[in-house]
Amino acid sequence: xxxxxxxxxxxxxxxxxxxxxxxxxxxxxxxxxxxxxxxxxxxxxxxxxxxxxxxxxxxxxxxxxxxxxxxxxxxxxxxxxxxxxxxxxxxxxxxxxxxxxxx
Amino acid sequence: xxxxxxxxxxxxxxxxxxxxxxxxxxxxxxxxxxxxxxxxxxxxxxxxxxxxxxxxxxxxxxxxxxxxxxxxxxxxxxxxxxxxxxxxxxxxxxxxxxxxxxxxxxxxxxxxxxxxxxxxxxxxxxxxxxxxxxxxxxxxxxxxxxxxxxxxxxxxxxxxxxxxxxxxxxxxxxxxxxxxxxxxxxxxxxxxxxxxxxxxxxxxxxxxxxxxxxxxxxxxxxxxxxxxxxxxxxxxxxxxxxxxxxxxxxxxxxxxxxxxxxxxxxxxxxxxxxxxxxxxxxxxxxxxxxxxxxxxxxxxxxxxxxx
Amino acid sequence: xxxxxxxxxxxxxxxxxxxxxxxxxxxxxxxxxxxxxxxxxxxxxxxxxxxxxxxxxxxxxxxxxxxxxxxxxxxxxxxxxxxxxxxxxxxxxxxxxxxxxxxxxxxxxxxxxxxxxxxxxxxxxxxxxxxxxxxxxxxxxxxxxxxxxxxxxxxxxxxxxxxxxxxxxxxxxxxxxxxxxxxxxxxxxxxxxxxxxxxxxxxxxxxxxxxxxxxxxxxxxxxxxxxxxxxxxxxxxxxxxxxxxxxxxxxxxxxxxxxxxxxxxxxxxxxxxxxxxxxxxxxxxxxxxxxxxxxxxxxxxxxxxxxxxxxxxxxxxxxxxxxx
Numbered sequence: 001x002x003x004x005x006x007x008x009x010x011x012x013x014x015x016x017x018x019x020x021x022x023x024x025x026x027x028x029x030x031x032x033x034x035x036x037x038x039x040x041x042x043x044x045x046x047x048x049x050x051x052x053x054x055x056x057x058x059x060x061x062x063x064x065x066x067x068x069x070x071x072x073x074x075x076x077x078x079x080x081x082x083x084x085x086x087x088x089x090x091x092x093x094x095x096x097x098x099x100x101x102x103x
Numbered sequence: 104x105x106x107x108x109x110x111x112x113x114x115x116x117x118x119x120x121x122x123x124x125x126x127x128x129x130x131x132x133x134x135x136x137x138x139x140x141x142x143x144x145x146x147x148x149x150x151x152x153x154x155x156x157x158x159x160x161x162x163x164x165x166x167x168x169x170x171x172x173x174x175x176x177x178x179x180x181x182x183x184x185x186x187x188x189x190x191x192x193x194x195x196x197x198x199x200x201x202x203x204x205x206x207x208x209x210x211x212x213x214x215x216x217x218x219x220x221x222x223x224x225x226x227x228x229x230x231x232x233x234x235x236x237x238x239x240x241x242x243x244x245x246x247x248x249x250x251x252x253x254x255x256x257x258x259x260x261x262x263x264x265x266x267x268x269x270x271x272x273x274x275x276x277x278x279x280x281x282x283x284x285x286x287x288x289x290x291x292x293x294x295x296x297x298x299x300x301x302x303x304x305x306x307x308x309x310x311x312x313x314x315x316x317x318x319x320x321x322x323x324x325x326x327x328x329x330x331x332x333x334x335x336x337x338x339x340x341x342x343x344x345x346x347x348x349x350x351x352x353x354x355x356x357x358x359x360x361x362x363x364x365x366x367x368x369x370x371x372x373x374x375x376x377x378x379x380x381x382x383x384x385x386x387x388x389x390x391x392x393x394x395x396x397x398x399x400x401x402x403x404x405x406x407x408x409x410x
Numbered sequence: 411x412x413x414x415x416x417x418x419x420x421x422x423x424x425x426x427x428x429x430x431x432x433x434x435x436x437x438x439x440x441x442x443x444x445x446x447x448x449x450x451x452x453x454x455x456x457x458x459x460x461x462x463x464x465x466x467x468x469x470x471x472x473x474x475x476x477x478x479x480x481x482x483x484x485x486x487x488x489x490x491x492x493x494x495x496x497x498x499x500x501x502x503x504x505x506x507x508x509x510x511x512x513x514x515x516x517x518x519x520x521x522x523x524x525x526x527x528x529x530x531x532x533x534x535x536x537x538x539x540x541x542x543x544x545x546x547x548x549x550x551x552x553x554x555x556x557x558x559x560x561x562x563x564x565x566x567x568x569x570x571x572x573x574x575x576x577x578x579x580x581x582x583x584x585x586x587x588x589x590x591x592x593x594x595x596x597x598x599x600x601x602x603x604x605x606x607x608x609x610x611x612x613x614x615x616x617x618x619x620x621x622x623x624x625x626x627x628x629x630x631x632x633x634x635x636x637x638x639x640x641x642x643x644x645x646x647x648x649x650x651x652x653x654x655x656x657x658x659x660x661x662x663x664x665x666x667x668x669x670x671x672x673x674x675x676x677x678x679x680x681x682x683x684x685x686x687x688x689x690x691x692x693x694x695x696x697x698x699x700x701x702x703x704x705x706x707x708x709x710x711x712x713x714x715x716x717x718x719x720x721x722x723x724x725x726x727x728x729x730x731x732x733x734x
Binding site for chain 2: 414417507509510512513514517523
């Protein structure tokens with residue numbers, strides 16, 4: 001279905017159902033859950049929209065970490081690690097870090 | 104879906120039974136089904152699903168018991184105008200064209216929505232001048248559905264609508280049906296002896312086996328309540344004392360139980376996982392609670408919360 | 411529902427229209443043939459004038475065309491078709507094909523569904539029967555005129571004319587239709603329902619063929635054999651004959667043959683009227699007179715119509731109130 005940016009309108013339950021052939025109550029329940037978690041907001045008469053609730057990092061923070069990563073990669077390369085090794089280290093780290101959060 | 108919705112049960116049966124000669128096609132059927140759901144009526148062939156649907160549609164009179172449809176008698180003319188029925192094999196008049204069938208809908212039903220039916224059929228590339236006798240299975244199903252939906256019913260009954268359809272036709276049929284449900288909040292009762300493809304369509308399940316109701320509950324509740332436990336055969340008794348064991352299978356070192364949990368399972372010797380809808384249905388179908396009466400709705404049981 | 415009835419049954423109704431039209435055309439053509447001939451030989455004017463003996467002219471006409479052709483006895487069976495092809499399939503077809511699950515779950519309800527269909531066919535029966543009756547009566551006119559003058563006994567009181575004139579076509583058609591409808595409602599399969607309709611129709615109508623003439627006591631007329639005519643009044647329908655001696659003792663037909671029979675060829679015996687007259691034999695005819703036509707039509711038709719109403723009422727009750 002693509003990626004939604006803050007401010008985008010979610011497809012109506014009817015559209016989702018028409019495309020996926022699933023129970024409309026399931027879709028409505030999912031939308032209610034999203035609304036409860038603050039990720040979307042329903043505007044009466046208009047539809048449901050993605051909130052501006054997700055914190056997006058500011059450009060300065062972004063640049064700071066990008067520079068840190070670049071220095072780390074230079075050091076790894078100097079130690080003899082190739083692109084595949086670096087990617088493997090990265091993937092493992094992401095997986096371990098973000099998998100912990102799921103109950 | 105709509106909090107202001109009328110809370111009259113869509114279908115209520117009280118000890119419903121139907122006998123043909125000496126054989127009971129339906130027995131001790133007591134159900135209360137809510138509006139605003141897509142209700143699955145599951146069971147093997149000969150379980151009594153068609154009989155139940157025919158009684159609700161006013162085509163058959165019960166031998167015993169009573170049925171209320173949308174709060175009124177099933178044989179009432181007013182009720183008849185509020186329900187739609189797509190019978191097994193989707194009966195149509197073979198010499199009528201698709202256009203004739205749509206006109207028929209208008210002649211026989213007040214408040215007929217011709218425009219939507221036309222739009223829907225046009226979107227499916229079903230030619231209006233084609234005779235119903237020469238339509239493909241999928242097209243017949245769509246035409247039969249269009250006629251039922253044209254009435255704008257509050258309750259739609261479908262008897263094995265997708266059993267003989269190829270996967271694409273099945274998918275298209277469900278898309279059309281569910282889009283209409285999403286748009287109007289119509290209640291649907293859909294019978295099937297197949298489980299696959301329909302699990303994500305139903306949000307309420309009625310399981311029939313051996314002419315009786317074995318189960319009647321929202322699918323949410325069923326999935327919350329049921330677990331598959333694997334563990335030592337020696338401890339099966341303890342489990343059976345605290346929970347309802349629906350099905351058990353014993354190997355040498357391991358017992359596998361499908362239970363309806365009466366509370367949380369604390370014993371670390373048992374590993375628990377959620378049961379799939381298919382496992383639940385198969386378990387109840389294999390061990391019908393004949394004579395024990397129907398399993399009443401599982402709403403309000405003690406085990407709640409996340410899995 | 412009327413549009414639905416027409417759409418569903420238009421083929422049946424159109425076929426019936428064509429069939430009836432064909433029969434009407436045939437009857438009109440043959441009737442005009444007869445009228446033209448009767449005019450050309452002067453029979454019509456002779457009968458109208460009523461002054462002289464038209465016997466020879468009548469005989470010439472009858473030699474040319476004969477009486478009512480056998481074919482019309484078949485035509486008298488036409489009403490049965492209303493039962494077989496309109497009545498029997500009406501409900502049976504719907505149940506057999508499973509389309510009752512579609513038709514009877516529409517908002518119109520099965521009671522109205524059935525009554526509108528019955529009313530439509532009823533109207534068709536009225537039209538078809540009236541057309542047939544009027545056309546055949548028209549066809550029969552020349553024969554009625556000849557019978558009124560006493561030169562023959564071909565008239566509307568005798569079968570098959572009795573079945574094809576007056577209210578009889580309507581009554582028999584309605585009866586057949588009602589029987590077919592109820593059979594279809596109870597049996598729920600078209601072909602067996604048709605068989606039952608056929609059996610039931612023949613089982614009722616065939617015995618009535620003769621019984622209906624005895625509902626009102628027939629009259630009797632007796633007298634000596636004259637030399638050239640039978641003493642039955644014009645337009646009457648002779649039911650049976652009895653023979654006796656001049657003194658009044660009944661004698662069987664075989665005695666007449668014994669006394670006055672002269673062999674004619676290997677298999678038949680001729681009896682000369684002059685011989686019978688000479689021996690003083692008497693004949694007594696039992697008959698229904700011409701003026702009993704409408705009373706008999708009325709009783710016959712009313713009986714069949716009453717039965718038909720009961721059958722149709724039962725079919726409606728069975729279909730609308732009871733459930734499969």
